[in-house]
Amino acid sequence: MSTAIRIGLVSISDRASDGTYEDQGIPALREWLGRALVSPWEDVARLIPDERPLIEQTLVELADHEGCSLILTTGGTGPSPRDVTPEATLAVGHKEMPGFGEEMRRISLNFVPTAILSRQVAVIRGSCLIVNLPGQPKSIRETLEGVRAGDGSVRHVGIFAAIPYCVDLIGGPYMETDETVIKAFRPKSAVRPGRP
Ligand SMILES: Nc1ncnc2c1ncn2[C@@H]1O[C@H](COP(=O)(O)OP(=O)(O)OP(=O)(O)O)[C@@H](O)[C@H]1O
């Protein structure tokens, strides 16, 4: 039995956190991970406003004290004055992982021309990978799972395909996925015997 990975889910929204509307970020993240992951996992969820010190403090708490190997944030990546998630993420990161942001913007352009307005980044802090997703709840599935053709075949692979191997490389638990949702890619040498 493999160790359950702890995944931080951080919804960053002024209006969801003050009750103006119901938060759909954390439910959407849970729903997608529930379909995508076949190995054990548990989440540590936080709903917070777009306040840079609070975002930094939350990311540090989840990475350093809650034992999260992966944190997914949603919201606050756009150009508005209150959108500061990328700045907070970069401030707590030890190493930037630019490929995630680049690839998410490419994937998202298949859905909306305003994809280029998302300044999303990803970083490694210690043994935790932190990835920003946009705030629109539907963008969670779009970026993690990618683009499908009308017949369900994959046209553009989602960024989650690269996350299990990245977590391996930083010392986290071995994550396995349901390949009908997202196929995790690992080099052959990194695939554990008896596992996909
Ligand atoms: N947590 C959320 N729950 C439900 N819908 C959301 C959430 N976050 C964002 N949205 C929707 O996605 C849109 C774009 O997200 P964005 O992060 O830019 O929010 P915003 O316009 O800065 O406002 P806020 O921070 O108050 O959610 C929002 O205007 C809202 O319609």
Ligand SMILES: Nc1nc2c(c(=O)[nH]1)N[C@H]1C(S)=C(S)[C@@H](COP(=O)(O)O)O[C@H]1N2
């Ligand atoms: N996949 C996907 N990416 C997306 C979107 C979307 O609907 N789907 N919305 C875009 C829009 S309209 C904005 S303003 C930016 C920033 O969103 P955020 O401030 O909610 O993080 O994400 C962009 N990326």
